[in-house]
Amino acid sequence: MGGLLQTIGRYLPILDWSRTYTKATLMDDMLAASIVTVMLIPQSLAYALLAGLPPEVGLYASLLPLLCYGLLGTSRTMAVGPVAVVSLMTAAAVGGLGLASLEQKLAAAAVLALASGGFLLLLGLLKLGFLANFLSHPVIAGFITASGILIALSQVKHLLGASVAGDTLPELLEGLWLARNQINLATLLLGSATLLFLFWVRAALAPLLQKWGLSARSAAILAKTGPVVAVVAGVVCARWFDLASQGVALVGEVPARLPALSWPQLDWALWQQLAVPAILIAVIGFVESVSVAQTLAAKRRQRIDPDQELMALGAANISAGLSQGFPVTGGFSRSVVNFDAGAQTPAAGIFTALGMALAVLFLTPALYFLPKATLAATIVVAVLSLVDLSILGRAWRFSRADFLAVASTIVITLLAGVEWGVSVGVLSSIGVYLIKASRPHLAVVGQVPGTEHYRNVERHQVITQSHVLSIRVDESLFFANARFLEEQIYRKVADNQQIRHVILQCNAVNAVDLSALESLEAINQRLADGGIKLHLSEVKGPVMDRLQRSHFLTALTGNVYLSHHQAVAALDEEDFVI
Missing domain, CATH: 3.30.750.24 (STAS domain)
Known part of the structure; x- marks a missing residue:
């Protein structure tokens, strides 16, 4: 009997940490959840926009996945949900299918989440978490850097109010050049003002708040709420000045309802087309998530189980697919805020899911007047922090083989797209390993x-x-x-x-x-x-x-x-x- 309970506890970490759950822990988790919820609302909307999906899909992807991870995850502070790189990969995968209707795109995004989750779950059951070690961190950094550049450029069209197509650097630059005469002045002014405000918040608000007497921790957390202020200001400006009549694109109606659970239509051709992108999304998402989880766990002398993390992230993605969402993983910025806000257990994620459910039911009518330029500005500011071109210099000084792997990943991602980029990254990582292993010192x-x-x-x-x-x-x-x-x-x-x-x-x-x-x-x-x-x-x-x-x-x-x-x-x- 004891062995059975131990086995169940290994697959349900909630049975472990819940035994020592106290009122003080509850208060810490609820406080952290309230802060993360406020931060997650604009992020969910923005990343759905980045994925080429309606904004409510981002909200849906922030509900059940948080609950599943709270039950199965081993990280005490991981915040699961939509993230920039995975959203870009989702846009590339779904956009590459050439689907005509919105319903088909929603179904494809759900299938992508299900396939990605199923692959992660399989790896977890087989205890193959170590396979992620074959994707080197410098190569991951190169891929994320290139993805950050593509994400930022892809959002410029929303800041200009122009129509631009393309998924690669040459296509985006050409599209922006051709759209130079389509710029909407009101959109440009609103987007520029939002960008300036968000950059100021990120660089100067926390030091300013500390000068006013706030602790470093409180100042840092409040500085993270800048996107929320930008969203509220954008809604007020759009409604007060009737920006829609001036050509500013708005989010529009967002359904005030929870997602219905459903299984996407079993179109085997669609599943086959999305199989490779799903695997790539799963690998990138898992590596990014585990890196964040291990970093935060080390600060509190805790540990995570990579194989169980595969199970938890797999279940989170399957739940996203069943609830009209798209692929999710652990987010760096949200997890850091969750950690800094004092989250003690995965229950903070469960409380965040409840907060998101309330937001879906009661706050979505206010989102009608939210300008897309505001969301685009929040994405640009968020992803530019991911761009780290210094990795090229560090790799060059340290190892020519590593430099070639990083550089090829960046170049291929920019020129051929994220799927080719991550594929080259995986092959480069394995290639560098084999070259070094085949010529021992x-x-x-x-x-x-x-x-x-x-x-x-x-x-x-x-x-x-x-x-x-x-x-x-x-x-x-x-x-x-x-x-x-x-x-x-x-x-x-x-x-x-x-x-x-x-x-x-x-x-x-x-x-x-x-x-x-x-x-x-x-x-x-x-x-x-x-x-x-x-x-x-x-x-x-x-x-x-x-x-x-x-x-x-x-x-x-x-x-x-x-x-x-x-x-x-x-x-x-x-x-x-x-």
């Missing part, structure tokens, strides 16, 4: 004078013996790099005819697979044919266990030594006796 080592330590002969003044070749292997050995080790040893032996012993220092070798074992056997035999003995030193226990299951140690021409110094000393003594 090998160092010829010698003795540091007066010590028993051995270091790289190219970096230190060390003592070497002309008849002994000591090579330190700094990677695990497997099929991709075993032949490289063979070639390097043969080359070094061929360059020095005095060598009679080769010692492989294996203190950094954590594993040896069957291909690497065969390479070691080939090295042993070929060296023996040339009158050279092969020795191993500092072999780790698990590696030795594997070697003992084979015939390699029996056929080994040399010995296995506990330390490299013992190996060198023994061989010196042996040669001296001879």
Whole structure:
């Protein structure tokens, strides 16, 4: 019985944290939820606009997903909902289908959420959360930077009141140039004023509030409410000055009702078309979400379970698809605000969902007069903080291979679109890993004078013996790099005819697979044919266990030594006796 409860608790973290839930925790969670709700309303509307969907869809995507994550998630402060990059990917995926009617686009967005959620759920059940590690963070940063540029440019049309089509940098720039004569002056003035206000809020409001006596935490939280003020001001201006009559585009009627639960029509052709975009959205969303969750958890000495996070995000996306929403993930800015506001448990997300439900029922009539330019300005200000071109300089200085991966991801995303960009990012990450893994670092080592330590002969003044070749292997050995080790040893032996012993220092070798074992056997035999003995030193226990299951140690021409110094000393003594 205890084992069953433990298993259930692993899949329902709420059973764990709810046991110690107190009144004080309740008050902290409710306060955080109220702050995040206020912030989430304009964000949900804006990201629905970015995804090319009606504004209420963003509100719907901020209801059930929050409830599901609150029940299943392991992060105490993660705030799930629509985010900029995933919204852009949704727009690219749905827009690429060439659908004519709004109903078809809504169905496609729901299918995208369902497929993405199903893929995440499958990975969670199979405990494959580690696969996200193959997408390097520099590549993710490059993809997000390029996406931020595309998102900002895609919203310029709403700031100008012009009609612009396109998903890539060349298309958007060409569209903006062709639309230069369509600019609506009232829209331009409103959008520019909103942009200036939001940039001022982001840069100057928090320091100003601190000068007035507020704490740094309170000032930072209040500064995050700038988009809400902008939305209210936009609604008031649009209604007071009748901006619609001057050509300013408004959000229009937003249904004051909760979404009905429904399963999208089973059009298998549609599911097949959206399968790849759904997988890409799932991967990007999961990596972004887990990065945020781990960062915030570390600040409170908490931990998250990546496999359970897959389950929670999968369920959140499935619920979004069933409730007329679109793909969601953990949002960085909202989660930070949730954390700073004092959220203690995932119940804060559940309370946020209740707050969003009340907003859908009672506040949506006021959104009729909300200018789209105002929402566009909030998106531009939010995503420009994601743009970090300095990653190129850091990658160039650190590693040329990483630079090529980051640069190619940015360029392809800008020129070919987000789907191609993330695909290249994934392939680049794997490619960089394989290149590095296939060429393990090998160092010829010698003795540091007066010590028993051995270091790289190219970096230190060390003592070497002309008849002994000591090579330190700094990677695990497997099929991709075993032949490289063979070639390097043969080359070094061929360059020095005095060598009679080769010692492989294996203190950094954590594993040896069957291909690497065969390479070691080939090295042993070929060296023996040339009158050279092969020795191993500092072999780790698990590696030795594997070697003992084979015939390699029996056929080994040399010995296995506990330390490299013992190996060198023994061989010196042996040669001296001879």
